[in-house]
Amino acid sequence: MRRYACPNCSNEVHFRNSECVSCHSRLGYVPVRDQIFSTRPDEVQWHDGPTAYNACANRQLISCNWLVEDGAGHDHCLSCRHTLVIPNLSSPENRGHWTALEESKRRLFYSIQKFRLGVGDLENQPETALRFEFKADVLTPDGKTKKVLTGHEHGLITINVAEADDPTREKHRKAMGEPYRTLIGHFRHEVGHYYWDQLVDNSPRLEAYRAIFGDEREDYAEALKRHYHHGAPQGWDQTHVSSYACAHSWEDFAETWAHYFHIVDGLETAGWYGLDGHTPDTGLNRTPGGWSDAGPYGAVEFRPLMDAWVPLTVAMNAMNRSIGLSDFYPFVLSDTIFTKLEFIHELIHDRG
Ligand SMILES: [Zn+2]
Ligand SMILES: [Zn+2]
Ligand SMILES: [Zn+2]
Structure with missing residues (x-):
């Protein structure tokens, strides 16, 4: 994520801010421009030359x-338009969860735009567009709970809103033995399935994909059942970025896809703050150099990304330990995982 300055007073403002804490301008973000605009507190619209x-x-x-x-x-922004179902707002809890989900989803859309991946044509071809539904578990009259499963099907991503509740998510994280579980991680994982459909399935890359991630024609339900029953095989961390990635070829792809997003967005943030080891810290009004004008999102070569990322994560882990927090980056990447990440790098950057 890049850094932004308030157009009115030049104070640093963040991607999520609706108001400048310094001059109290109302702030708004225009995704196609990747720019934050300001307007006076008493004004309704934002202006950029003749555009309102x-x-x-x-x-x-x-x-x-x-x-x-x-x-x-449209009444809704690019990101909100792609949400088709929201939880029942008569519960204030649901509204808080929905708020947190949309905030993460805007970060997801930021990355999608930076990679120029596209989100489909919601108006004319909704069945192939990226869509979201945020649902809560329902208590049925017989006292049972109808569980909402987080997942992806033909471009429709379902997220159980309870994942936005920190204690609940932490409980799930512990129960699954995961070192890392976040909302942005869920979003990045689930869109991995969508882009597999778009970029790998029925494409000339399918054979190369199978050679790296295994054969996706393995029975999915059976594979998941096996994974939940037996867990990941010994030594899984030498070949997979997470234990869940061992469940099925598709899950390996989605986990690695999400990880690639973590790396590139993390490096972009680091570059803007002068932390990536080779971009000079020159403040807010610049594009971080070192990669290309587009920053790590536009990096042509894969290896330099990893060469910058690995030492950064070592330093960040040490930082966290020095103030008593758990590791910032609880992962170790083997050569096999590098190969998987590189496949995704090529897939994103070489779509013809
Ligand atoms: Zn300001
Ligand atoms: Zn919106
Ligand atoms: Zn998945």
Whole structure:
């Protein structure tokens, strides 16, 4: 994630901010421009030359700070438009969970835009567009709980809103023996399945994919059953980025895909703060150099990304330990995992 400055007073503002803490301008983000705009507290619209922007219809409701071009025919921003189902808002808890989910999802959309991956045509071809539904477990009249399973099917990503509840997510993390479980991790994982459908399935890359990630034609339900019953095989960390990645070829791909997003976005953030070891810290008004003008998101070569990432994670882990927090980056990447990450790097950057 890059850094932003308030256009009115030049104070640093963050991607999620709706208001500048220094001059109290109202802030709004325009995704296609990757830019934050400001307007006076008493003004309704934002302006960029002749172009006027309106607030996303979810601004008050869930603090969405994205803007919509006036006259575009939408009330909701690019990210909120792709959410088809929201939880029942009569529960204040659900509203808080939805807010947290959308905030993570805007970060997801940021990365998707930076990689120029596309989210499909929601109006004309909704069945191949990326869509989201955020649902809560339902208590049925017979006293049982109807569980909502987080997952992906043909572009529709379902997330159980309880994952946005920190204690619940932590409970699941412990129960699954995972070192890392976050909302942004869920989003990045689930869209991995969507982009597998788009970029790998029925493509000339399918054979190369199978050579690296295994054969996805293995019975999915059986594979998952095996994984939940027996767990990951001994030594899984030499070949897979997480134990869950061992469940099935598709899960390996989605876990590695999410990991590639973590690395590139992490490196972009590090570059903007002068922490990546080779980008000079020159403040807010620049594009981090060292890779290309597009930063790590536009990196052509794969190896330099890893050469910058690995020492950064070692340093960040040491930082966390020095203030008593658990590891920032609880992963070790083997050569096999590098090969998988490189496949995803090529897939994203070489789509013709
Ligand atoms: Zn300001
Ligand atoms: Zn929005
Ligand atoms: Zn999955």
